[in-house]
Structure formats: C-alpha cells, structure tokens
Amino acid sequence: MSSSIPGFRAVIPAGGAGTRLWPLSRAGHPKFLHDLTGSGRTLLQQTVDRLVPLTGAGGVMVVTGERHVDAVRAQVPEVAAADVLAEPSPRDSMAAIGLAAAVLVHRHGDVVLGSFAADHVIDGADAFEGAVREGVAAARAGYVVTIGIAATEPSTAFGYVRSGALLGIEGGPGVRLAAGFTEKPDAESAAEYLATGEYRWNAGMFLVRAEVLLDHLATQLPTLHDGLRAIAAAWDTPDRAAVLADRWPSLPKIAIDHAIAEPVAAAGGVAVVPGDFSWDDVGDFASLAALLPGTAEGARILGPATLASLVDSARALVIPAAGRQVAVLGIPDVVVVDTPDALLVTTLAHAQQVKTVVDRLRADGRVELL
Amino acid sequence: MSSSIPGFRAVIPAGGAGTRLWPLSRAGHPKFLHDLTGSGRTLLQQTVDRLVPLTGAGGVMVVTGERHVDAVRAQVPEVAAADVLAEPSPRDSMAAIGLAAAVLVHRHGDVVLGSFAADHVIDGADAFEGAVREGVAAARAGYVVTIGIAATEPSTAFGYVRSGALLGIEGGPGVRLAAGFTEKPDAESAAEYLATGEYRWNAGMFLVRAEVLLDHLATQLPTLHDGLRAIAAAWDTPDRAAVLADRWPSLPKIAIDHAIAEPVAAAGGVAVVPGDFSWDDVGDFASLAALLPGTAEGARILGPATLASLVDSARALVIPAAGRQVAVLGIPDVVVVDTPDALLVTTLAHAQQVKTVVDRLRADGRVELL
Secondary structure: OOOOOOOEEEEEEEOOOOHHHOOOOEOOEOHHHOOOOOOOOOHHHHHHHHHHHHHOOOOEEEEEEHHHHHHHHHHOOOOOHHHEEEEOOOOHHHHHHHHHHHHHHHHHOOOEEEEOOOOOEEEOHHHHHHHHHHHHHHHHOOOEEEEEEOOOOOOOOOOEEEEEEEOOEOOEOOOEEEEEEEOOOOHHHHHHHHHHOOEEEEEEEEEEEHHHHHHHHHHHOHHHHHHHHHHHHHHOOOOHHHHHHHHHHHOOOOOHHHHHHHHHHHOOOEEEEEEOOEEEOOOOHHHHHHHOOEOOOOOEEOOOHHHEEEEOOOOOEEEEOOOOEEEEEOOOOEEEEEOOOEEEEEEHHHHHHHHHHHHHHHHOOOHHHO | OOOOOOOEEEEEEEOOOOHHHOOOOEOOEOHHHOOOOOOOOOHHHHHHHHHHHHHOOOOEEEEEEHHHHHHHHHHOOOOOHHHEEEEOOOOHHHHHHHHHHHHHHHHHOOOEEEEOOOOOEEEOHHHHHHHHHHHHHHHHOOOEEEEEEOOOOOOOOOOEEEEEEEOOEOOEOOOEEEEEEEOOOOHHHHHHHHHHOOEEEEEEEEEEEHHHHHHHHHHHOHHHHHHHHHHHHHHOOOOHHHHHHHHHHHOOOOOHHHHHHHHHHHOOOEEEEEEOOEEEOOOOHHHHHHHOOEOOOOOEEOOOHHHEEEEOOOOOEEEEOOOOEEEEEOOOOEEEEEOOOEEEEEEHHHHHHHHHHHHHHHHOOOHHHO
C-alpha cells in the first residue's frame, strides 16, 4: 500500500469560509489554511500530504479563490504553480471541480480524478488509501464513485448515501451501486438510516474519469460544460484572462452533488466505496472539540496549554490564538476563541449558531472582522 | 450646602489590588485608578471630586504605595505633590491613615480628618455632604465617627455597625452612639440585622480629630503610634527616607477597624452618622454590573458599546478594554473582561470566586499578569 496509482490525479477544491468557525476562520483566511488539529500542518497541507503518495509527485491540483492563491502556494509548495487554479469568483463546487477536470483533460487526456475537500479531517491513512484504490477501479469502469463513510452516530449534520448491490468490480471488491443520496436528515430519520446498515455519510469525495464527468456535465448542464471546456482550452494560453472574464461570471452556481451525483445515481451511474476511516468536516466548534485530545481535566486547548487557566469549566474548548492568557471560571462546555482582533465566547451547544454572530456583525457593517 | 468645612481635611487611603476585578484591576494598576462607572473619571478622581468642595483647595491627602505615586499625581493634579504620601510597602489601613494623621498634626495641628477609600462608588452628593458635616461635628466633640450606610438589602459582603442612642450633638442631630461592629454576617444574620432597623453598613469611612486618633493609637498600639510620630516628624525633612527605612517595615499590619473602631466602640467612644446615599465598594464584577446602566437588551457594557456583539446573552457584563470585538452567543449572566494581555470569562454568580483564577496564575508563576 505505498506505490502511486497510475493515471490518478487529485483535485482539491479549496473554498468555503467556514463561517461557523468564526473568528478563527475568516473570509480572508478560511478554515483550510488553519492547523485545526494541533498537528503542525494546516487542513490543506494535511489533505495534500494524504494525496501525494497516491498520485505521485505533481499529481495534485488545487482550485481556490484568487485572494487565496498566494497563501495556498506558500503552504503547499510541492503543488506546482500551474496546478493552483484561481477562480475569479466563487461559483460553487461543480464549477471548481469541472474546471479542474477540463484543464486536466486538456493537459493530460482522460485521467481518473478524485476530488477531496481541502478542509476535512481524516484519520486512518491505510483505510483511506484502500478506499481510493477501490474507487479508482470503479471510476475506470465508468462510474461516478463516492466514498461512503461508516457512520459512527446518527448525525444530522451530514448527508447520507445509501448502498445497493455489490458491483463485482475487479480491484474494487467492496464497491456497491449507490441507491441514492439524502440531504441532512432529522434525528429520527438519521437513527433509522443507521439501523438499516445501508447508509453511510456522504463526505463529498468523488472519483470519476474526467471525460465521464464532462460527459455527464454536457448532458445535465450543457452551458456549464461548454463554458468550462472553453476556459480550459484557453487556460495555458495568453487568452486565459479574457476567456475567464467572458465566461466565468455566467457559469451556473451549483454543487456537484445536485449537478451530477443525484441525477446520475438515479440513472444507475453512481457507485459507493466503503470508507472505514474516521472523517469529519470540522463544521463547527463542537466538532472541532471532539477532534482534539483532552487535558487531564477534560478541556480541549488548540494552542499553548499554558495560555489557558481553567477553573470549574469542564469540557471547555479554548483557542488562545492571540497569545494572551485566557482564564475561564465556572462555565462548563464553554467555547472561547481568542484572536488578535476579535473574541468569541459561546458554548458547545451553540456551536451551530455561530453564524448568527457573523450575521450580526455583517449587519452592523463590521465587514473587516468577517 | 456648598462652603468648605473649616479645619476639615480628607485622607484617601489608595491601596488594595482589587483582586476580584482581575484582569481589569492589577497589582500595578489597581481598581482606584480605573473608571469603573463609565463616567470619564476614575474612582480616585471621583473620590477627590467629592471631597475637595468639603475641605477646600489643598485639603485632600492621598496615601498610596510607592509604585502608584506617579499615576496618582497624574490623575489628581489638584492634590499637591507634598500631599501624596508614598508608603514603602503596604502595612494595612491603620498605618496608612495613622501616617496621614501624624503628618497632618505635624503640619497643621489638630485638624478633623475624614478617611475615605479611593475605590468606592457613591451616588448622592448632598446626602454625602450632610453626613460628613454631621460627622465633623461629632468628631469635634471627641468621637471616632463612622458613617453608617442605609442598607438596601441583607448583604453578606459588608460589615455592619449597630446604632445606639442619639447623642444630641450640636450640628449632628442624627449622630448616635455606635453600639458595636460586626464582621460580614451570614445570610440569616444579615436578614435579622436588617429587620431590627438598627444596623447599617460599615463603609469604612471614619471622621476623627487627628489628635484623638493618635491618642487612641497610643493606648491601643503604642509601637505603631510611636513609629508613626517619628516618621511624621521626619517627613518634611531630609531624614524622611532614613526614618522610613528604619521604622516602616516593623509597623504592625492591622486594619483601622480592628485597631481603633472596635475597641474604642466597646468603650463608648465611637459615634455613627447615618449616610443615606447609595454606596458600593465595587468588590466584584457582579457589584460592578449593578452599577452600570443596562442596554436595551439588559446587558452592561463598560466601554464602547459597538465592541460588544451579544446574542442570547441576557444580563451579560462585557468590558472590552482591549479595543477588540467581543462576541457572546448563548451565555446569560456571562462576564467577559477583555484586556490586552489577559481575558477573563466567567458568570455573575462566580464573581466572588475570581480570586481563585488569580491564585491559579500565581501558582503557575504568571506574576506578570497579576
């Protein structure tokens, strides 16, 4: 389990502000640029670290917003400058991944591409590699392949993919037909899903032959397909800027799940590979707290532990990111996120509602803090 | 009610770290140097503002630690440099007030002095002035006089003074004999005190003729008396430093309540003047919150209101003293004190326990934060 996979290319869409992780994550310095696990590597770096052994050197491409290109290049110098694609504006995941697919086809022909978000946390390198290898086999057979994560709880924060019959693909013994996708369910439905044993979390990791993806796109969203093909043809030429300026702003804004995964699954064209590694999208501070090791008192501290002085505050999450001393007295489950220009104080139970604070600041015109 | 009182001098002992107001109040920048009411004047300045009309210009003396002398002089330039007495080390309130009394006698003869802490908040100038005028009359008659504050609730945070018979003093129609002092009571006793109508809060405001005070001191604590007399005799001479170095370190460390008020009251020498103004010693953040005006949502903000973004956090107390944005989500009664090098997050209910955080920091060797 260590050689790279011939003809396999990884695409990392690096977008999304991570609003629920404010004030750590900002529009100008989003989640994927942060080390959220205390490993010394940012989420983007960890994503690249995980993929380079599978693609081989030069096999990873990053698609990100223009304002983040410099930060991305600085963080992952092993990705060639030409493989960091800059989007002039955010057009959602289908445009980002489709652009990468079209550029890859233009440069390298019909590769198998795997798309992996820049801001997820994965633990279990061998299981991840095994799932990717099976997924590549299924992609070669023509499927759009999603990795279905073994659900460890009836989460209402994730979408689910339902597994159907085994497909009997060579090199992909665990690959099954995807019987369908569901959006984030309510608690009751989530519990039912888990009980059936057929549902797995849809982590948004897709593997597919680039030409298969573009063909589906041509069928489902011809405007988007044509725009991306035109942009890709111009990408490595002096016309790139002009074509981008002409075509990009009018590309349909749509997620790959809605654009491809759901309609193609309905037609029997999607496969699911079991991913039996631990995975989290670090969607909020409660999810972040669960990823961090606890102190002897059960607190979670992302940063120097000496900067947190906690008294009677069990399960506190403290992020002392401003170098200042943070003292908490008598607030169990508190969340304190201390940055140089903004401070958030809340509780784990309110983690999903942090966006309301960001909305309040935006309404108050404090955009410099967002 | 506006002319100054002949022969009356005010002494302001400006000591005490205000540990329960950490990290706003620090050893190097204690409570009295802060504007805790948002008035634009610090507690020390408000204390001087309140007293100068009663003493006349030049009638206020401040006794403080050596390290605070510069800050005191900068904050209250109307107090002459010679009237800011620097203590080489803290020896508690009896040494501070006794030193002022001895220096005043040496300079001016037998004045009436009134001692008022530098870090209390008073509302009701006319009632305060009336009480002081009655107190001065009783002091002239030879009593040690304390101002007893009308208790508005059965507080367990304050000591009490019990009133006895009216003394019939000219110019002091409300002055009664002090039947005794009590330490901070438990809740049951406090309720009983309030029910009798005889008990008032002992706010530590004393009025007494300087010679009477020194005579009591000579009786109760002759060593302290002799040391202070010797220091006072040298104060305005080149020998001050030498005598201070020789005598000050060995002076008994004792509060004026224990040194004078209690034993003299037992002998019938203490009078109590009713003080029907509002008073608070701002002992902790809950007490501070109660002094501040509430926002429309019932929050209390000491500092620029635009720096506090509060969602579902009723009765929050926020002190944005570092210029940073403070966002709180979903923690009613929260207390957030944000300073440039340290942050405290707690609740109003834990206000009295802030000292445990300070103790923890001291144990961890973080003395630079105290």
